[in-house]
Amino acid sequence: MKGLLTLDVKLGMRSYVHPVYLLVALAYGIMLAVLPEEYLSKAVPLFLILEPGMVGFAFVGTEIFAEKKDGVIGALAVTPIDWRDYIIAKTLSMMALSLVAGAIIFGLGTRSLSGLPYVLAGTLLLSAVYTLLGIAVSAKYRDLDDYFVPVLGVMVVSLLPFLHHYGYLTGGVWRVLYLIPSYPALYFFKAPFEEISTNTLLWSALTLIIWSGVAYNLARIRFYRYAVEGLR
Template sequence: MSFAQLMRVEFKVGMRNYTYPIYFLAALAYGVVLGAFPEEYVSTMAPLFIFIDPGLLGFMFIGTSIFSDKKDGTIGALSVTPMEWRDYYLSKTIIMALLALIGALVIVVVGAGFNVQIAYVLIGTLLVSVVYTLLGIAIAAKYRDLDDYFVPLLAVMVLSFLPFAAYHGLISGPWGKVLYIIPSYPGLYFFHAGFEEIARETLMWSGIALVIWGIVAYNLAKIRFYKYAVEGLR
């Protein structure tokens, strides 16, 4: 099966099981809620909502997608074809990244209008989505259902929200600096750059940090998916 065919199948399955429509409805709901906040709070709340949609929702949805493919035998069937496994998880990553970009656009436009530096938001969304989707694939590969996935999902959620506290001064000192290694932290700078002035040097280093995280997450996904999802079926 070619990469393009995998993309088409992935999109059709996501539409058929309502994963993608639910994703869009969640983005719309976040946008409506954001729009209900007083204007002075929008720049604080928008980055949080934008992160939740492409980051954590993508992390959760990719897990359910992997579990579904395990249960219905898709991975087993693909294992006997001359397919490169990287095409499988990269097709899912690209689909989720595209959904994340659309979701972020919906949140920003519905909740804050067009007076936003949307390019920064979309760049951050793309990078964060890729990182969390690949991390989701790496972690979900070991499990068979959402019940088993819940504990690591909860752990990732808790860790990913800590940088928000550090960014707003609730966590300071050495611990605040240590939290920068969590991928949601550099993503925050891009999300905030849509609503307030952020130094370009800061954005540059944030982008580099997310690219490094993307490389690490890709290799984790590659190793763990083959070990648990492919070899685990044999």
């Protein structure tokens, strides 16, 4: 696991995925810093969902494509590696990266660290879900052009809970959006700005943990089928 984590960081730096990820977080933080304070309670949660969620989903796919192209996955396939460890290592490295990005966005955007533990907890859980989903989905594709449609679909679906929560989507039918992982994460990102009950946060954490389990199994099955065995 230590070797896989080291390899993932090296490949992420070599392909510029990790530096660009942090630069995006820096850009988000600067954009939030110039906003009037009254807009931060809505804008900061939105940008936090974008970074560890949708941006992470896209970037982990980019890493998978780079490793396919460079022959890394093919080289690892002839070693006694457990692909479960490969998936976990990649998820852990993206989670660590997302924690740094989340801290940058929140710290720069609010010019305060009050409530940061809530943000880091939500970022950690949401990053795990979207990284695993990104591995599962990207495993079947060969380049970013093909991956663009799933990324766009995830972006649209992940933003719907935000619109529902703030009253832009009304009606009982929209309650189905509670099942989307960005919705429970939204409560963690709102906690620094308003009172969120402990029960709500606990249920949100449980929902994201369940999502992580589902996403992990999807990633494990699809990655081995498409990336390792090369099935189309």
